[in-house]
Structure formats: C-alpha cells, structure tokens
Amino acid sequence: MNVAAGHGASVRVEACAKTFADGTRALEPATLDIARGETLVLLGPSGCGKTTMLRIIAGLELPDPGGRVLFDGRDMTSVPIEKRNVGMVFQSYALFPNMSVADNIGYGLKIRGMGSKERAARVAELVALTNITGLESRRIDQLSGGQRQRVALARAVAIRPGILLLDEPLTALDAALRDRLRGELNRLLRALGITTIYVTHDQSEAMELGDRIVVMQKGAIAQIGTPREIYFQPKNRFVAEFIGAANIIESALENGHLVLPGGRQPIGGDTSLPAAVAMIRPETICVVKAGSAPISGIIDSVSFIGDRQRMVVSGASAKPLTVDAPNTVKALAGERVGLSIAPDAIRLLPPEK
Amino acid sequence: MRDRLIFTGQLVFTLLVAAFLVVPAIQSIIAGVTVNYFRGISSGLTLQWVFQVWDLYAGTILLSFVIAFATLAVTLLAGVPAAYALHVRGGRLSRIVEEIITLPLAIPGLAIALALLLTYQGFSEFRRSWLFILTGHVIFTMPFMVRSVMAVFSTVDIRTLDEGAASLGASPWRRFRDVIVPNAVPGILAGGLMVVTLSLGEFNLTWMLHTPLTKTLPIGLADSYASMRLEVASAYTLIFFIMIIPLLVAMQMFADKEQAR
Numbered sequence: 001m002n003v004a005a006g007h008g009a010s011v012r013v014e015a016c017a018k019t020f021a022d023g024t025r026a027l028e029p030a031t032l033d034i035a036r037g038e039t040l041v042l043l044g045p046s047g048c049g050k051t052t053m054l055r056i057i058a059g060l061e062l063p064d065p066g067g068r069v070l071f072d073g074r075d076m077t078s079v080p081i082e083k084r085n086v087g088m089v090f091q092s093y094a095l096f097p098n099m100s101v102a103d104n105i106g107y108g109l110k111i112r113g114m115g116s117k118e119r120a121a122r123v124a125e126l127v128a129l130t131n132i133t134g135l136e137s138r139r140i141d142q143l144s145g146g147q148r149q150r151v152a153l154a155r156a157v158a159i160r161p162g163i164l165l166l167d168e169p170l171t172a173l174d175a176a177l178r179d180r181l182r183g184e185l186n187r188l189l190r191a192l193g194i195t196t197i198y199v200t201h202d203q204s205e206a207m208e209l210g211d212r213i214v215v216m217q218k219g220a221i222a223q224i225g226t227p228r229e230i231y232f233q234p235k236n237r238f239v240a241e242f243i244g245a246a247n248i249i250e251s252a253l254e255n256g257h258l259v260l261p262g263g264r265q266p267i268g269g270d271t272s273l274p275a276a277v278a279m280i281r282p283e284t285i286c287v288v289k290a291g292s293a294p295i296s297g298i299i300d301s302v303s304f305i306g307d308r309q310r311m312v313v314s315g316a317s318a319k320p321l322t323v324d325a326p327n328t329v330k331a332l333a334g335e336r337v338g339l340s341i342a343p344d345a346i347r348l349l350p351p352e353k
Numbered sequence: 354m355r356d357r358l359i360f361t362g363q364l365v366f367t368l369l370v371a372a373f374l375v376v377p378a379i380q381s382i383i384a385g386v387t388v389n390y391f392r393g394i395s396s397g398l399t400l401q402w403v404f405q406v407w408d409l410y411a412g413t414i415l416l417s418f419v420i421a422f423a424t425l426a427v428t429l430l431a432g433v434p435a436a437y438a439l440h441v442r443g444g445r446l447s448r449i450v451e452e453i454i455t456l457p458l459a460i461p462g463l464a465i466a467l468a469l470l471l472t473y474q475g476f477s478e479f480r481r482s483w484l485f486i487l488t489g490h491v492i493f494t495m496p497f498m499v500r501s502v503m504a505v506f507s508t509v510d511i512r513t514l515d516e517g518a519a520s521l522g523a524s525p526w527r528r529f530r531d532v533i534v535p536n537a538v539p540g541i542l543a544g545g546l547m548v549v550t551l552s553l554g555e556f557n558l559t560w561m562l563h564t565p566l567t568k569t570l571p572i573g574l575a576d577s578y579a580s581m582r583l584e585v586a587s588a589y590t591l592i593f594f595i596m597i598i599p600l601l602v603a604m605q606m607f608a609d610k611e612q613a614r
Contacts, residue, residue, distance in 0.1 A: 021444065060516055081519045092510060094517030098535035107531070108521030159521060 007037035008195035009071040009162035011057060016067035018052050026052040028220040029067070036072075039189055039196040041210035043203060045242070049219040050199045051167060057197060058165050059084045071162060087161030091168040093152040095140045101151050102127070102136040108159035126154040129188070146177050153185070157192065164189075164196045170205065182208055203243050207231070215239050231281075237349050240279040245324075247280045248349075249317050258346070262316030263295030268343040277349045282324040284345035287311065287331055293338030297321065301333050313339065382594065385587035402588035406577070410589065413573035414596075416483060420569060421552040424490040428548050431491075432498035433541060437533055439499070440506040441515060451503075455496045462557025465492060469562065483567045489558040494551050498544035505540030546604040553597060570596075 011034040018027040027049040034040045042050035055061040057069060059081035068077045076084055087108075095104050102123050109119045127133055130150040135143065143151065149169060156164060169185070170178045186209050189196055200206055206213045207227045215222045215230060215238075223235045234240035237248055249258065252275050257264040267278065290296045297316030302309055308327055314320040316339055323339065331337055385403065389396040435454070439447045457465055469489055473480055511533060518528040534541070556571040563572050570593060577586040 058520065060519075081516070082522050082524060085522070086520060088517070088520035090513055090517060092513055094510075094513040096514060096517070096532055096536070097509065098532070107518070107523075111522045111527060155521065165520075 007193045008164070010034060010036045010073075011163060011195060011197070012068075012070040012073075013053070013057060014068040014070065016053070016056050016063035016069065018049075018056060018061060018067075019064055026219055027056070027063075030221050032214065032221070032224070034195060034197065036195055037193050039198060039209055039211045041206040041213045042197065042199045042216060043201070043206040043210075043213050043242075044216035044222075045201055047218075048216040050201075050214075050216050052219075053216070054165055054167055054197060054199045057163070058086055058088055084163075085159070085161055086163045086165055087156030087159055088165045089149075089152045089156050089167065089169045091171055093148045093172075095148055095151055095155070097140050099140075100136065101132065101138050101140070101143070104140065104151055105155045105158050108155065112159065122158060126158050129157075130154040131184075145173050146181060149173065149181060153188070157194075162195065164192070164194050166196065166198045168199055168201070171200070171202075185209065207243075215242060217242075233347065234279065234349070237277060237279075240347070240349060245282050245322055247282065247285075247317070247319075247321050249278045249280065249319070251276060251278065251317070260295055260317045262297045262339070263293075265295050265341060265346070266343045267346045267348070269346075269348055273348070275351075277351055279347045279349055280321070280341060280345065282310070282322045283308075284341060285321065285323045285325075286340040287323060287325045287329050288338040288340045290336045290338045293340035295341075296336060296338045299331055299333050299335050299337060302331060313337065378594075381587050381590050383587075384584055385589070385591040387584060390584050390587070402582075402584045403591065405585055406589045406592060409585075410568075410570075410573040410577070413568045413570050414592070416567065417553055417570035420483060420487055420490060421549045423487050424494055424552040425545055425548050427487070427491045428495055428498040429541070429545065432495055432544070433502055433534065433537065434529070436499045436502035436506060436537075436540075437511070437529065440503055441512055451499070454499050457492050458496050462489075462493065462555070463561055465489065466558045466561030481564055481566070486559055486562045486567055486569065489562050490552045490555055493555060493558055494548040497547040497551065498541075501544035501547065502537050502540040505537050509536050511536065542607060543604070546600065546607065550597060550600050550604065553600070 011032075013030060013032040013034075015029045015031055016027065017025070017029040019025050030049075030053065032040075032053075042053055044050050052061060056063050056067070059069075059076070059079060063069065063077065068075055070076060071084070081088075096107065099107065102120075105126055106119045106123045109122055114122070123136070127136055130153055132147060132150050132154065135147060135151075140148065140151075149172075153169070156166075170181055173181065182205055189209065198206075198209055210227055212224060212226055213230050214224050217238050223230060223239045225233070230239060230243055234243065234246075240246045241248065249260070251258045251260055253259070253267075253273050254264070257266050258276065258278060267276075286293075295316050297313040300312040300314050300320055302311050304327070306327065308324050309329065311323045311325055311331065312320045313323055321339070325331070383394065384390045386398050386400065387394055387396060388399045388401075439451055466489060469485070469492075470480075473485065479485055514532050514536060515528055518532045519525075523531065554571060555569070556575070559569050559572055560575065563569065568576065574586070574589050574593060577589050
C-alpha cells in the first residue's frame with residue numbers, strides 16, 4: 001500500500017526548553033532522537049510538558065533560545081509549521097466546520113496545488129483506508145466523535161507528511177470506542193510506517209502504540225525506553241507507579257534480603273545497599289500455602305475481575321501488597337497465605353531525593 | 354382566577370408601555386402624510402410632503418447610504434483582521450488594544466468629534482469632504498464589528514482551526530481566507546448590520562463634523578425640524594422609518610436564526 005512516500009523523516013530535538021511569557025517553565029531542556037519510521041509516544045500526566053514538546057516539534061511553539069529541532073539533520077527551529085510538512089491530529093480534531101468531510105481531507109492537497117481529479121482520487125484512497133466511506137459529503141457537525149477522529153487522521157495523512165504528530169487523538173472518545181480505535185490506529189500506523197510522535201496520558205495506549213515511550217514528569221524526561229523496558233526496568237518510583245500497578249516497598253536490606261514484617265524476601269541485583277526502595281509488580285507475586293514461601297500475610301480482600309483476581313494482602317510488608325493471582329486460585333479474605341516472589345522480579349529503585 | 358387577573362394586569366401594562374412608544378411614532382407618520390396637521394386628517398392625505406423632502410434632501414439620503422456602506426467596508430477590512438489578530442495573539446497587549454477600540458462607546462460623540470476637528474482642522478480638503486464624517490463613523494462603529502467577530506471566534510475555537518490549517522501547509526493569508534473568515538460569518542453579518550444601522554442613524558458626531566455640503570440623513574432631519582413645516586419634517590421621519598425598519602427586522606431575524614442553531 002503506497003500511502004506514505006517513503007518512511008518519513010528522522011527527528012532530533014536538541015536541548016529544547018520552553019518558558020512561557022508568564023514565566024511558567026513548561027519544559028526543562030530536553031534532547032530526544034526519533035528514528036525514521038519510528039512511533040514514539042510522549043507519556044505523562046497533564047502538565048508534564050508532553051504537549052509542549054509536541055508543539056515545539058510541530059512548529060507551533062518556539063523553544064527557548066539554544067534549543068533546536070532538526071528533521072533529517074536539517075535545522076527546522078525557525079521554520080513555521082506550514083513549511084515543515086508535518087501531519088497533525090489535534091485533540092479537538094480542528095476539523096473545518098465550513099467544509100465537507102472530503103474538502104477537509106483534501107484541503108492540504110489543494111494548498112499544495114494538486115489538481116481536482118488527482119485530489120479526488122487521493123481523498124477516495126484515504127476515505128477507504130480510514131473506513132469512512134459514504135460520509136464524504138457530510139458536514140462536520142453531522143459526524144460522531146469516532147468519525148471525526150478518522151477524518152482528522154485521514155486529513156493529516158493525505159499530504160504524505162514527513163512526520164505524523166498526534167496530540168491525544170483518542171482522549172475525547174468514550175472508553176469502548178477508544179479501545180477499538182486504538183487497535184485500528186495501531187494497524188494503520190504500522191501500515192504507513194511513517195515517523196510518528198504520539199502524545200497521551202493513557203499508559204495502555206502508549207504500550208500498544210509505541211516503539212519507544214518517553215515518560216515525562218514535571219517538564220522533564222523521566223525515562224526513555226521500549227514498553228518492556230519502561231515496564232520491567234523503571235528508573236524511578238514515578239515511572240514505576242505511572243506505568244501499570246506497582247507495589248513500592250521501603251525496607252532495610254540484610255545479606256541480599258528485604259527485611260519485611262512478614263518475613264525475609266531474597267532479592268537479585270545489587271545487595272550491598274543498607275536500605276532500598278523496591279518495586280514488585282502485582283502479577284509477579286504467587287499466592288501459595290502459608291509456610292511454603294519466605295513471607296506471608298493475611299488476605300484483606302479479593303476482587304474477582306474475570307481474567308484474574310486482585311487481592312490485597314496485609315502483614316507481609318509495611319503497606320498492604322496488591323497481588324494479581326490467576327482466576328483459578330481459591331483463597332478467601334481473612335485467610336493466611338504465603339507469598340512467593342522470584343528474586344529477579346524485584347526491582348530496586350534509587351531512593352527519592 | 355388570580356392567574357388570569359395577573360395576566361390581564363401584565364398585558365394592560367405592556368400595552369400601555371408599547372403605546373407610550375408607538376403612539377408618537379404613528380402620530381409622526383400621520384403628520385407626514387396630512388395636508389395640514391393643525392387641521393388634522395380631515396384636511397386630507399397627501400404624499401406632497403414626501404416628494405418635497407425627496408426633492409430637497411435626496412442628496413443627504415444618498416450620502417447617508419454612501420457613508421454607511423463605506424463605514425461597513427472599512428470596519429470589515431480593518432475590523433475582521435483586527436479581531437483575528439487580537440484573538441489569536443491574546444495576552445495583555447491585546448486586551449489593552451481591545452479596550453482602546455471599545456472606548457468610543459463610552460466617550461460622548463461630541464467629544465470624539467471635537468478631537469477630530471482639533472486634529473484635522475489643518476487638512477481643509479479632508480475636513481470638507483464626506484471622508485471626514487466617514488472617519489468619525491468608523492471610530493464609532495468599529496467596536497461593534499470587532500466585538501461581534503471576536504465573540505464568534507471564542508465560540509468556535511478559531512485558534513485551533515488556524516493551527517489545523519497551518520499544519521496542512523496553508524499560509525497565514527490562505528488560512529484567513531479559507532478558514533477564519535468562513536467560520537466568522539455569523540459575527541461578521543451581525544456586526545455588519547449593526548454598523549450599517551448605527552451609521553445611518555448617527556447624529557452626535559455627524560452634527561459636529563458636517564458641512565453644509567456634507568449633510569447626512571439625520572442631519573437633514575434636524576435641519577428640516579428646525580426650519581421647515583412640521584409636515585415636511587414628519588415626512589422626512591417617515592422616509593427614515595421606511596429605510597431603517599427593514600434593516601432592524603433583518604437584524605432581528607438573523608439573530609433569531611443564529612439562536613436556533
């Protein structure tokens with residue numbers, strides 16, 4: 001499918017910071033390399049600077065002096081957005097209410113001086129690609145949220161951009177639709193193979209769509225890595241807690257063991273530290289018979305979710321532990337159980353500053 | 354029973370208030386088509402006063418329309434881009450500029466006229482031409498255009514639409530033409546109607562700025578009240594009514610249509 005010309009451009013963000021006119025520091029100096037054809041997700045809570053970063057890459061914001069944005073090695077810092085050949089999907093979609101669906105999708109092509117015949121062919125191609133056949137002559141206010149999202153995507157992709165920028169494109173939709181469109185979007189992005197930068201606050205979106213994820217916190221990059229790296233080897237407590245569920249345990253260390261109220265839990269890795277902040281994912285904890293594991297506790301509650309059951313176990317560590325057990329395990333609240341954790345599943349985090 | 358009494362009371366009150374406003378207007382209209390107003394309708398109805406007004410004052414009526422549409426043109430050409438710039442830029446400076454544009458609403462027309470006279474008395478050609486009155490009308494009506502366009506901008510999130518068009522490669526001018534103006538049409542129409550009606554009826558400023566050769570309709574009206582028979586002045590009012598009422602009705606219908614959307 002020849003939808004995108006080549007695989008887009010590579011992007012380098014170099015020491016880009018952003019201070020707004022009122023003195024708010026939205027972004028600390030950040031450097032970021034995005035490979036040609038890669039899908040990079042900027043992930044973080046609201047106000048973490050991810051949208052500012054996207055807008056700097058798009059050309060909608062200028063970085064503070066000293067920052068540079070390069071596309072394929074060319075300095076684009078002072079080039080306005082209309083000359084950067086980027087496709088952008090806005091959170092509110094920014095579809096033009098004064099134009100039909102087809103005119104919206106074809107607008108960028110019209111600007112580029114494409115003839116009406118060729119344009120109509122390209123619009124038809126995108127209408128088919130994004131599954132909105134039959135809506136071409138509709139007005140924007142006659143579309144549902146999901147349809148608008150597809151039109152916005154089709155419009156951004158139509159111009160064969162070097163880089164596709166998506167600013168929380170699914171946030172405005174309801175949960176069920178969001179899940180479905182996420183899968184569709186993923187297939188589409190893979191098919192296009194174009195360099196994509198995707199902003200979201202939703203970690204499952206980030207996991208599914210990103211080749212790499214940039215986790216941001218308070219205007220700074222907290223960690224960059226593949227979804228697996230981010231999940232299994234978070235660099236700090238913020239990343240560990242923001243991605244997935246995590247038990248964070250503060251405990252003394254003794255001969256490679258966490259010293260917990262419920263027992264002594266062996267750990268892998270650096271064992272020379274006197275104390276540690278450790279992260280244990282709920283699904284890495286196995287519920288076994290009391291006494292057959294180094295630590296034990298009492299089940300506070302069991303919530304049956306379907307594919308698994310989530311338990312809260314107290315007494316094992318200072319704070320109750322969240323445990324995801326297979327849905328076949330039979331255990332009741334109030335029961336004493338052993339908790340078996342593979343030493344390698346425990347990740348030590350640097351102490352908080 | 355009690356509800357009915359209250360309703361009747363309210364109806365009577367409303368009718369009285371309406372009559373208070375409407376009866377003089379009807380009186381004036383009747384006076385304009387009566388042969389001799391002091392003898393009453395029994396003296397007969399005539400259109401001679403209307404024709405006389407037309408003979409004497411057709412020039413003022415024409416000039417009023419020229420000035421009204423020239424005012425409209427200037428407020429469109431300057432006001433719509435100004436509203437766009439003020440909205441997109443935002444910030445303190447924009448607020449200050451917006452306040453300055455709005456200021457003529459609070460300053461008496463006479464004071465504005467005086468300022469214009471003091472400033473431009475040296476430019477006698479300009480001072481004597483109708484363009485001088487146009488200047489006053491533009492100052493007076495500009496806030497109505499800018500405000501009503503800005504009001505629309507704030508409801509359609511024009512900034513994001515602008516960014517969307519920019520991301521597709523459109524230059525600032527293309528964006529303005531293809532996206533900003535078409536989406537500001539309701540505000541432009543409302544502002545335009547306001548500007549035209551205000552300019553047609555403007556008296557304060559115009560009275561200070563006019564010369565014997567640059568009289569507008571309201572100035573001619575004052576002139577005829579002061580120096581002509583009451584019937585002539587009333588016929589003049591009648592002509593004014595006939596021209597301004599359709600504009601007001603159009604404005605109201607338009608506002609209703611926007612509300613329904």
